[in-house]
Amino acid sequence: MKLLKKMALKITVFLSLMLVSWRAVADYQLNMTSGVTPVSHDVYLLHMTAFYISLVICAVVFGVMFYAIIMHRKSRHPVASKFDQHLGLEITWAVIPLLILIIIAIPATMVVYRMNDTRNSELVVKVTGYQWKWRYEYLNQGISFYSNLSTPMNQRANLEPKGEHYLLEVDQPLVIPVGEKVRFLITANDVIHSWWVPAFGVKTDAIPGFIREAWAQVDTVGTYRGQCAELCGAGHGFMPIVVIAVSKADFAKWVANMTRGKVNADTMLPNKTWSKSELLQKGRQTYNQNCAGCHQTEGKGLPPLYPALASSKITLGPAVDEIQLVLAGKSGTAMPGFDDQLSDDDVASVVTYTRNEFGNNTHDIIQPRQVAKIREAAKITHQSEQSSPEVNV
Numbered sequence: 001m002k003l004l005k006k007m008a009l010k011i012t013v014f015l016s017l018m019l020v021s022w023r024a025v026a027d028y029q030l031n032m033t034s035g036v037t038p039v040s041h042d043v044y045l046l047h048m049t050a051f052y053i054s055l056v057i058c059a060v061v062f063g064v065m066f067y068a069i070i071m072h073r074k075s076r077h078p079v080a081s082k083f084d085q086h087l088g089l090e091i092t093w094a095v096i097p098l099l100i101l102i103i104i105a106i107p108a109t110m111v112v113y114r115m116n117d118t119r120n121s122e123l124v125v126k127v128t129g130y131q132w133k134w135r136y137e138y139l140n141q142g143i144s145f146y147s148n149l150s151t152p153m154n155q156r157a158n159l160e161p162k163g164e165h166y167l168l169e170v171d172q173p174l175v176i177p178v179g180e181k182v183r184f185l186i187t188a189n190d191v192i193h194s195w196w197v198p199a200f201g202v203k204t205d206a207i208p209g210f211i212r213e214a215w216a217q218v219d220t221v222g223t224y225r226g227q228c229a230e231l232c233g234a235g236h237g238f239m240p241i242v243v244i245a246v247s248k249a250d251f252a253k254w255v256a257n258m259t260r261g262k263v264n265a266d267t268m269l270p271n272k273t274w275s276k277s278e279l280l281q282k283g284r285q286t287y288n289q290n291c292a293g294c295h296q297t298e299g300k301g302l303p304p305l306y307p308a309l310a311s312s313k314i315t316l317g318p319a320v321d322e323i324q325l326v327l328a329g330k331s332g333t334a335m336p337g338f339d340d341q342l343s344d345d346d347v348a349s350v351v352t353y354t355r356n357e358f359g360n361n362t363h364d365i366i367q368p369r370q371v372a373k374i375r376e377a378a379k380i381t382h383q384s385e386q387s388s389p390e391v392n393v
């Protein structure tokens with residue numbers, strides 16, 4: 001009686017634990033989602049078809065196996081039959097898998113074909129992977145921008161609680177209209193990255209020197225998140241993708257705003273004189289987005305690969321040298337040139353920041369127009385270098 005009671009208690013505890021954990025499990029989804037584009041729906045259907053075929057194979061194979069184990073056990077069949085070389089059986093078990101493979105291969109080929117069919121697209125976006133950010137260029141609208149991780153440094157350093165979209169949020173998301181076929185031209189500037197948005201069924205390697213294509217036609221307005229899916233260096237986990245799908249009318253408004261914003265930025269900002277605190281504030285932001293991945297938040301770097309900026313020859317030496325280094329990079333090292341990634345005010349603020357932070361108290365203030373001058377001078381030198389062979393001829 002005591003034993004029975006003990007057993008009943010154990011079973012009750014086990015069942016209630018199962019109930020609790022089942023609730024926890026219900027929050028997770030094991031299967032793929034069907035996504036929001038024709039390609040992702042196709043991929044999902046293909047996946048489910050292959051899954052059900054596997055289930056049937058599994059049931060048949062295990063059925064035959066257990067039948068043999070039970071019906072031909074030693075107590076029932078002490079002497080095994082000794083036949084071999086059954087031609088009909090050999091042919092059957094070679095042909096059946098072949099047929100199954102063909103049955104799966106036909107829809108799979110059709111899906112791969114459809115995935116790569118980028119004809120008749122209404123919008124073309126070039127996607128370029130950088131260490132560690134994405135650049136989006138709307139080829140016919142003249143819009144181009146970089147999309148940087150926007151999760152605050154304090155969350156990354158475990159000094160603040162992590163937000164809902166930790167490491168899956170950016171300062172400027174890609175915006176596309178719903179119901180239009182958007183063609184993506186995917187490439188990279190430095191190493192191999194991979195542009196992966198699960199809800200679109202798109203995961204395409206971004207390879208320097210190659211342009212690879214993908215497309216999406218989103219049915220539903222919403223925000224879709226993805227990540228770089230190719231191990232691309234120390235900041236691989238810090239280059240998320242955020243795509244916002246909006247109605248066609250909202251997209252037209254967004255394009256108009258972006259184009260207007262660009263005109264303002266190009267014409268207004270270089271004339272402005274920035275205060276030191278403005279520069280430091282913007283500089284901190286620019287630094288955390290572009291530099292902290294290698295040189296670290298505290299400017300200590302990760303020597304010898306990523307040098308420290310605290311009390312370094314660069315941040316304490318002439319400001320012109322530092323600006324030139326930021327713009328042009330340093331060949332043979334991991335330092336890329338930021339000439340086409342950072343605006344004049346970005347460079348001015350980040351250089352001001354690095355020369356006044358990390359114990360580098362140079363009191364230097366760099367204005368965007370100084371950067372513009374250095375940039376212009378570098379362009380002229382570059383052009384004359386390029387044109388000199390023609391002069392010699």
Ligand SMILES: [Cu+2]
Nearest residue numbers: 193194228232
């Ligand atoms: Cu990457």
